[in-house]
Amino acid sequence: MNATAAQALPFQVRKLTPKLGAEISGVRLADRIPHELFHAIYDAFLRYQVLLFPPQEVPPDRQVAFARHFGEVQIHVMSQYHADGHPELYRLSNLDEKGNPNGKHPDKGTLAWHTDGSWQRVTGQATIIYGEVMPETGGETHFCDMYGAYERLTPAWKARISKLRAVHNLDFSRTRRHGEDLMTEEQKRAKPPVDHPIVRTHPETGRKCVYLGDHAEYIVGMPYDEGRALIEELNAMAVHPDLTYEHHWTAGELLAWDNRCVMHRATPYDPATQRRVIRRCTVLGEVPR
Numbered sequence: 001m002n003a004t005a006a007q008a009l010p011f012q013v014r015k016l017t018p019k020l021g022a023e024i025s026g027v028r029l030a031d032r033i034p035h036e037l038f039h040a041i042y043d044a045f046l047r048y049q050v051l052l053f054p055p056q057e058v059p060p061d062r063q064v065a066f067a068r069h070f071g072e073v074q075i076h077v078m079s080q081y082h083a084d085g086h087p088e089l090y091r092l093s094n095l096d097e098k099g100n101p102n103g104k105h106p107d108k109g110t111l112a113w114h115t116d117g118s119w120q121r122v123t124g125q126a127t128i129i130y131g132e133v134m135p136e137t138g139g140e141t142h143f144c145d146m147y148g149a150y151e152r153l154t155p156a157w158k159a160r161i162s163k164l165r166a167v168h169n170l171d172f173s174r175t176r177r178h179g180e181d182l183m184t185e186e187q188k189r190a191k192p193p194v195d196h197p198i199v200r201t202h203p204e205t206g207r208k209c210v211y212l213g214d215h216a217e218y219i220v221g222m223p224y225d226e227g228r229a230l231i232e233e234l235n236a237m238a239v240h241p242d243l244t245y246e247h248h249w250t251a252g253e254l255l256a257w258d259n260r261c262v263m264h265r266a267t268p269y270d271p272a273t274q275r276r277v278i279r280r281c282t283v284l285g286e287v288p289r
């Protein structure tokens, strides 16, 4: 048996499903990550699309440092969510000042399938979430493979959408999902709607994927209602049970995923009885093509 590349990896890899996701163990994320180690992690990120790191302490500054290996970290326009003095981190919590559940879901927009940062011209590359406190039931994060979503479209569907562009709008998705913290006029001006191709080519793997999700509002050049219906249909068609990974969290885990080729959503939990606190950071990628 010859030495394989897998044996040379500086960590262990366990696939989470046959098609999507891998657990990476043997990396201490709080430590400085050498260049070569990050390269191996990034290769796994491109290959498996979703990476899970087992429970460990990752302080906020180390989470940001890890994210910076991927690229420029986004400062989210909705500054009310900034965490721990780190504007790169966005905290979602249902706890009051005493640490008790406050009964309010902090962001209902996360419950619909979406891809982070599709509402801006330069969209999200990696999202990196650290689970500080996790509920016993609910509050899972689910992923679906958008390469697979494209590959399973019929040739007629592929032809129909090949040149279409969708307009993504954060104000639309938040308003539609009854977000309790709606955007201010200034935030809306800072993030006007933008259009992206529905069929996106991943800039690093060269593979095509469907790029839509819940921030997509309408289709350029198509009557509004017709575009809405098409977006809803494609979003529903994109999710295949055998191309999906459903993550039930343990506190202290960290997930990193590639927004260019997966959609994700959170599942509901009871914010009156369960505690859930996550820290999220999104790395900026590129303009979709």
Ligand SMILES: [Fe+2]
Binding pocket: 110, 114, 115, 116, 264
């Ligand atoms: Fe998200």
